[in-house]
Amino acid sequence: MITFDAVTKRYADGTVAVDNLSLEAPTGEITVFVGPSGCGKTTSLRMINRMIDATEGRILLDGDPVRDIDPPKLRRGIGYVIQQAGLFPHKKIVDNVATVPLLLGWDRGKARSRAMELLERVGLDPAMGERYPFQLSGGQQQRVGVARALAADPPVLLMDEPFSAVDPIVRTSLQDELLRLQAELNKTIVFVTHDIDEAIKLGDRVAVLRVGGRLAQLADPKTLLSEPADDFVREFLGHDRGIRRLQFVGTDGLRLRTDLTVPAGFSGGSPEPWVLAVSDDGRPLGWLRGDGGGGEPEPYGTFRPGRDSMRSALDAALLSPSGCAVAVGADGKVVGVATREVLDAALAEAADG
Amino acid sequence: MSWLSDFFGDPANWSGPDGIPARLLEHLEFSALALALAMLVAIPLGLLIGHTGRGGVIVVISANLARALPTLGLLVLFVLLLGTASILPVIIPLVLLAIPPILVNTFEGIRSVDPELRDAAYGMGLTGGQVLGRVLVPVALPLILLGLRLSAIQVVATTTVAAYTGLGGLGRFVIDGFATKDYASVVGGSVLIVLFALAVQLVFTLLQRTTVSPGVSRRVKVRQVASGRETT
Ligand SMILES: Nc1ncnc2c1ncn2[C@@H]1O[C@H](COP(=O)(O)OP(=O)(O)OP(=O)(O)O)[C@@H](O)[C@H]1O
Numbered sequence: 409m410i411t412f413d414a415v416t417k418r419y420a421d422g423t424v425a426v427d428n429l430s431l432e433a434p435t436g437e438i439t440v441f442v443g444p445s446g447c448g449k450t451t452s453l454r455m456i457n458r459m460i461d462a463t464e465g466r467i468l469l470d471g472d473p474v475r476d477i478d479p480p481k482l483r484r485g486i487g488y489v490i491q492q493a494g495l496f497p498h499k500k501i502v503d504n505v506a507t508v509p510l511l512l513g514w515d516r517g518k519a520r521s522r523a524m525e526l527l528e529r530v531g532l533d534p535a536m537g538e539r540y541p542f543q544l545s546g547g548q549q550q551r552v553g554v555a556r557a558l559a560a561d562p563p564v565l566l567m568d569e570p571f572s573a574v575d576p577i578v579r580t581s582l583q584d585e586l587l588r589l590q591a592e593l594n595k596t597i598v599f600v601t602h603d604i605d606e607a608i609k610l611g612d613r614v615a616v617l618r619v620g621g622r623l624a625q626l627a628d629p630k631t632l633l634s635e636p637a638d639d640f641v642r643e644f645l646g647h648d649r650g651i652r653r654l655q656f657v658g659t660d661g662l663r664l665r666t667d668l669t670v671p672a673g674f675s676g677g678s679p680e681p682w683v684l685a686v687s688d689d690g691r692p693l694g695w696l697r698g699d700g701g702g703g704e705p706e707p708y709g710t711f712r713p714g715r716d717s718m719r720s721a722l723d724a725a726l727l728s729p730s731g732c733a734v735a736v737g738a739d740g741k742v743v744g745v746a747t748r749e750v751l752d753a754a755l756a757e758a759a760d761g
Numbered sequence: 762m763s764w765l766s767d768f769f770g771d772p773a774n775w776s777g778p779d780g781i782p783a784r785l786l787e788h789l790e791f792s793a794l795a796l797a798l799a800m801l802v803a804i805p806l807g808l809l810i811g812h813t814g815r816g817g818v819i820v821v822i823s824a825n826l827a828r829a830l831p832t833l834g835l836l837v838l839f840v841l842l843l844g845t846a847s848i849l850p851v852i853i854p855l856v857l858l859a860i861p862p863i864l865v866n867t868f869e870g871i872r873s874v875d876p877e878l879r880d881a882a883y884g885m886g887l888t889g890g891q892v893l894g895r896v897l898v899p900v901a902l903p904l905i906l907l908g909l910r911l912s913a914i915q916v917v918a919t920t921t922v923a924a925y926t927g928l929g930g931l932g933r934f935v936i937d938g939f940a941t942k943d944y945a946s947v948v949g950g951s952v953l954i955v956l957f958a959l960a961v962q963l964v965f966t967l968l969q970r971t972t973v974s975p976g977v978s979r980r981v982k983v984r985q986v987a988s989g990r991e992t993t
């Protein structure tokens with residue numbers, strides 16, 4: 409556990425970057441620091457591994473003040489990932505990843521095999537270990553940055569906007585990868601971002617900071633969205649707070665209809681306004697008018713009940729002319745249809761709860 | 762052309778204290794000694810100033826002095842002061858001449874390393890010395906070597922001029938040749954000087970190839986990665 413105990417950072421020029429910050433980042437959880445530019449996120453993070461020293465107050469790592477630990481020793485036990493990865497350009501990828509184990513005195517063979525294992529873990533081809541950083545894309549470099557931070561298996565990971573320099577698609581896959589890794593590794597992670605969506609997606613707990621380095625709210629994402637502490641937090645969360653909150657509402661309770669599917673050759677005769685054409689192997693083909701009018705199957709959207717959130721289900725419904733969302737299994741086969749009425753009822757319930 | 766064959770074909774030119782091998786050796790000795798002494802001063806100083814960010818004014822002064830000082834004048838001055846009994850009056854100005862390019866480029870090399878990289882190195886738990894030795898120097902190496910090369914070229918050229926003071930080196934063939942109207946010696950000596958300078962360039966090119974990481978020079982043989990799996 410990382411504890412901020414009344415921590416203040418005043419820079420030499422008088423700027424108060426962090427003001428009397430007290431909070432805890434619990435062991436095994438992802439705590440996200442989020443807030444507008446200049447609110448002191450980076451400063452707060454860097455005080456943990458003493459890249460910056462606090463002016464007042466204490467930071468404790470499992471109860472021990474970090475101020476009492478020699479910085480190089482402290483930092484070797486804390487993984488650190490920054491925005492531009494900061495890989496050593498003169499070293500091969502595998503040697504980059506092996507840096508901290510080697511500093512800790514592991515023998516070369518063991519450090520290298522550990523590095524190879526980690527490359528695989530973060531979703532890279534171990535053959536890339538023999539390349540140099542300039543031969544990798546930005547997203548790949550960022551993965552190497554994560555692998556390098558994990559190499560000596562530190563209990564704590566500090567990440568400062570690690571995914572903000574890559575395009576949105578790569579960012580999404582890096583975020584998913586981090587969550588998958590975290591499910592296996594259970595590190596104590598402090599993650600800095602200015603992107604509230606990223607904070608809500610990744611955080612077990614989200615600390616919203618306001619300029620001047622004061623804590624505005626510390627809460628789990630769901631509470632943050634439903635009960636923002638004040639106008640600042642409400643504004644920072646943005647306008648579609650209600651919609652976003654649906655990502656925390658599950659879909660496993662949705663009542664699915666299975667009587668709305670028809671085979672590919674359907675030619676009309678259903679009392680329903682819309683029916684879903686399904687291929688021989690059970691995959692969705694598209695919506696057809698129940699009276700057989702129209703022609704080509706119309707577009708549809710799918711969601712995986714249980715795994716996907718209400719937000720995905722609603723999104724799927726809005727993609728089709730029928731207003732219904734197609735529920736599919738892991739194999740992509742149709743398991744049922746969530747109708748507009750069912751979704752309406754679920755939304756009403758979500759709004760109450 | 763006959764001058765060249767007169768010069769290089771004359772067996773008398775290949776032996777004795779004023780023969781080609783002896784003069785070549787003298788030239789090499791003066792240049793190498795001057796360069797080595799300059800490195801001894803300029804590299805640690807450049808690394809220190811670049812790494813700590815303190816004392817940058819020394820670099821500026823040194824760079825300006827290098828532009829302002831007339832090397833030949835300095836040479837003559839030291840010879841007048843110290844006589845020609847030792848090689849000191851030649852070596853001192855050569856060293857003074859050789860320091861600035863090394864100092865300036867070493868300093869610039871270290872200082873211009875991406876601050877994010879430096880930050881990442883500290884963040885992983887490297888000590889100040891490790892950051893310098895394991896990260897900053899390898900990354901700054903192309904510039905450090907550039908400084909050495911510039912320095913070496915200047916030293917080699919100036920050593921030629923140093924022959925005026927009565928000391929040895931390849932410059933003697935040219936100077937003595939003019940004095941005795943032995944134009945074969947003038948032309949032959951000039952060719953040797955050019956070849957020597959080219960050899961120095963070659964040495965530094967090889968040094969660059971062998972010591973700078975392919976990851977820094979971005980000179981990597983294109984090689985197919987065996988398995989095709991690529992991820993973002
Ligand atoms: N070395 C420094 N000296 C003086 N002031 C500084 C220094 N570093 C940061 N600051 C100031 O401290 C405040 C907080 O900076 P910090 O880098 O922690 O912000 P941040 O929340 O990480 O911002 P961003 O999202 O832009 O990265 C800012 O006002 C900044 O200008």
Ligand SMILES: [Mg+2]
Binds near residue numbers: 449451
């Ligand atoms: Mg920042």
